[in-house]
Amino acid sequence: MSLKNRSIKYAFILPGIFWVLAFTIFPLFYSFSLSFFRVRLGKPARFVGLDNFLRLFGDYKLGNSLRITLIYVAITVSIQVILGILIALLFNQEMKGKSLFRALLILPIFCTPVAVGYLGLTVFYEEGGPINSILMSLFDWKIPWLSQPFWAWVAVLLLDIWQWTPFCFLVVLAGLQSLPDEVYDAAYLDSASEWEIFRKITFPMIQPVVIIVLLLRLIESFKIFDVVYSLTGGGPGTATEVYSLYTYRTGLKFFDFGYASALGYLLLAMVMVIVNLFFRRVRQVYE
Amino acid sequence: MGVVRKKSTPLTVVRYILVLVVVAWAIFLIYWGVVTSLKPPAETFTITGISIPFLQFQPTLENWRTELSTRESRFTLANSVVVAVLATLVAMLLGVPAGYALARFQFRRMKNRDLTVWFLSQRVLPPVVVVIPFFLLMRTLKLLDTQLALILLNATFTLPFAVVISRQAFQELPAELEEAAAVDGCSDFTAFFRIAFPLAAPTLVAVAAICVAFTWNEFLFALALTSLKAKTFPVYLAGAEDTRGVQFWFMATRAILALGPPTVLALLIQRYIVRGLTFGAVKG
Numbered sequence: 001m002s003l004k005n006r007s008i009k010y011a012f013i014l015p016g017i018f019w020v021l022a023f024t025i026f027p028l029f030y031s032f033s034l035s036f037f038r039v040r041l042g043k044p045a046r047f048v049g050l051d052n053f054l055r056l057f058g059d060y061k062l063g064n065s066l067r068i069t070l071i072y073v074a075i076t077v078s079i080q081v082i083l084g085i086l087i088a089l090l091f092n093q094e095m096k097g098k099s100l101f102r103a104l105l106i107l108p109i110f111c112t113p114v115a116v117g118y119l120g121l122t123v124f125y126e127e128g129g130p131i132n133s134i135l136m137s138l139f140d141w142k143i144p145w146l147s148q149p150f151w152a153w154v155a156v157l158l159l160d161i162w163q164w165t166p167f168c169f170l171v172v173l174a175g176l177q178s179l180p181d182e183v184y185d186a187a188y189l190d191s192a193s194e195w196e197i198f199r200k201i202t203f204p205m206i207q208p209v210v211i212i213v214l215l216l217r218l219i220e221s222f223k224i225f226d227v228v229y230s231l232t233g234g235g236p237g238t239a240t241e242v243y244s245l246y247t248y249r250t251g252l253k254f255f256d257f258g259y260a261s262a263l264g265y266l267l268l269a270m271v272m273v274i275v276n277l278f279f280r281r282v283r284q285v286y287e
Numbered sequence: 288m289g290v291v292r293k294k295s296t297p298l299t300v301v302r303y304i305l306v307l308v309v310v311a312w313a314i315f316l317i318y319w320g321v322v323t324s325l326k327p328p329a330e331t332f333t334i335t336g337i338s339i340p341f342l343q344f345q346p347t348l349e350n351w352r353t354e355l356s357t358r359e360s361r362f363t364l365a366n367s368v369v370v371a372v373l374a375t376l377v378a379m380l381l382g383v384p385a386g387y388a389l390a391r392f393q394f395r396r397m398k399n400r401d402l403t404v405w406f407l408s409q410r411v412l413p414p415v416v417v418v419i420p421f422f423l424l425m426r427t428l429k430l431l432d433t434q435l436a437l438i439l440l441n442a443t444f445t446l447p448f449a450v451v452i453s454r455q456a457f458q459e460l461p462a463e464l465e466e467a468a469a470v471d472g473c474s475d476f477t478a479f480f481r482i483a484f485p486l487a488a489p490t491l492v493a494v495a496a497i498c499v500a501f502t503w504n505e506f507l508f509a510l511a512l513t514s515l516k517a518k519t520f521p522v523y524l525a526g527a528e529d530t531r532g533v534q535f536w537f538m539a540t541r542a543i544l545a546l547g548p549p550t551v552l553a554l555l556i557q558r559y560i561v562r563g564l565t566f567g568a569v570k571g
Contacts, residue, residue: 003399008475009392016385016406016450023443024409027420034420087309090302101306103554105313109564110553112504114521115542119320122535130319130337159316166313167564174561174571212568223413226506230525244415244507251419252511264416275411285568286403286451 035261045258052262062263064238065246068153072242073221076160081214083161084168085206089198091169092176102173105166113163117230120159121146124231149239152232156240159227164220168213175209176202212285215278222271243267317546323539324350331535350540360541363523367503370434370519374441375498381442382449383491387479389450390457391465406450407566409443414507422511434517440508445498448563452497455567456490457483493559500549520545 035052037045056062087105091098108116124145126132132142145151179202187197203210225244228234234241234249241249247267251260275282322338323331325346340346354360385406389399397405421440422431430436464486465478473481484491509519524541553560561571 003393004391005393005395006475009388009394011476012384012388012392012479013394013402016381016446019381019443019446020406020409023439024412024417027417027424028412030420030424031417034423090305090309093302095303095306101310103557104310106553106557106560107317107550108313109560110500110504110549111317111546112506112521112524112542112549114504114506114525115320115545116316118524118538118542119316122323122539123316123319125535128333134337162312162316170571171561171565171569174569178570209569212565216565219411223415225415226521229506229510244413247415248418248507248511252422257419257423260419264413264419267413268416271411271413275408282407282568283400283404286400286407 031261031264034258035265037258039257041255041257048258052259055259056262056266061238061241061246065241065243068240069222069224069243072153072157072160072224073218076157076164077214077217077221079157079161080165080168080217081210083165084170084213085172085210087165087169088172088176089202091173102170105169107166108163109167109170111163113226114230116159116163117227120155120227120231124155146232147236149236152236152240156228156231159231160221160224163227164217168217171213172206172209175206179205208281211278211281215275215282218274219271222267222274317543317550320539320543320546323535324543326350326536328534328536350536354537354540354544359523360520360544363518363520364544366434366517367520370437370441370517371499371502373434374438374445374502375495377438377442378445378449378498379491379495382446382494383453383484384479386450386453386455387457387483389454391462391483403451403454407447410447410566414444418507418511421508425512432513432515432517436512437505437509437517437519440512441502441505444505445501447566448497448501449494451566452494452563453487453491455562456487456494460486490559493556493563496552496556497559497563500552503549 036047036049038048038051039045091102123129123131126142126145126147129145132145135142143151145155183201183205184197187201192200223244224242225248228240228242228245232240234245238246243263244267247260247263250256250263319338322340325340325348326338326344327347327349330344338344388394389403393399394402421436425431425433425436460483464482465473468478468482469475504521505519506521506525509522510525513519513522520541524538524545556563558571561569
């Protein structure tokens, strides 16, 4: 398609560009400069050079939240993507009620994450919540969902997997359905096994889609805040205090703005590293 | 469509059961929320198992009536609606023309592709990185606890959806119609408003719905920047626990009230969800 080259194009695009500069780039710079200061509410800012960044190294609470977040991201994203692919394969055939089922699977994706956390609170309730009451009647055993660090962490993972596996499913299913039928016909004539067909034909063809899903989930998972805030509040103790929650509290509960900015920049750096691994592929998409 | 394969009967039955298990799992949390909101408070903890309404208990709308007549839940709902609608409006006003420019005009200094990725890259930013500068900025501007602050911010966060997806929608329209209009003496602006805009309207409506849903669900900034007047519904929901103890019937009612609007919107734009949430990288 030929693209026009007229100066009116700037009238269309410049408002958007200025907006992003004002509301994204400016705060980023502001935050960067804050990270070199000791800024506390009600006190004048004081330049401290790299102090805030040096403090990162000795901060055991940071170490804790970083470890929690990285493990959380690794586990939740891999489970979501794998389950998403499996469910998409399961749905990739004609069946009665398919469009209804697909519609129902869309629902979790758009649920307000804070609300998901609170619904989790009612579901994981230890005395008489639905999961524990079923466990009690079957095995006479209950799970200390929110009072024990490990299980609280599992509860957060379960909610996140619940909410985002459908997204992976939906996108992979779209990828599967765009594949031409012909490639399969030959494979079936060769009577290759299901697994062989998946490994040698289906997966290589949906791989680009899987990579997009993986990237989007990785980026979003690092942002996790809402569900933890509402389900566990970071507890018990600091067992589920993920990175965003720790940064938020440092900045807006203890009003240590400078150090919180340094924390933010460390998170941004990690996410940027991940995105850069995928960067060339992302650019290709928008050719 | 997938291939229709011959399957022995037992395997198909197994598959179907698996499908039903997946669906049940996907809606369980919502189901549980709805059911809990319909239980009489006194029975919230005594009804066991999966609590089937009518069978295991007599559902009541009492919790909903109480909740909807509470002043605070009404004005926080209203705040959420105002912020979501106006933020979306701003995002669309800025984003759709930008998307059009990226689809129809050629940019030299920074190529179209790079501009698109630049707009998109903002979604990579973890919100917590900018929440402090925004908090200080809004405090300086005396905009803390105002709807305006939330509108400005949410418009920013949803702008990438508006730009990238509208760009794709315009790319898929034949340019010939606008070229013909230009031959007839139509200006670029008129061509955009009269021809391209209406033709892309269905996709644009879907984008707007996605922006509304994301703004509605936004929590971190609403929590940081509002305290009273401009509080949105999710923030009100988050305060519920502290104020009323573990009153699950209210909690569930509010949770369902919170997730109702975005999920209903999602169902209305089903066809566009894959494309929308992957920023056009995967076509649904």
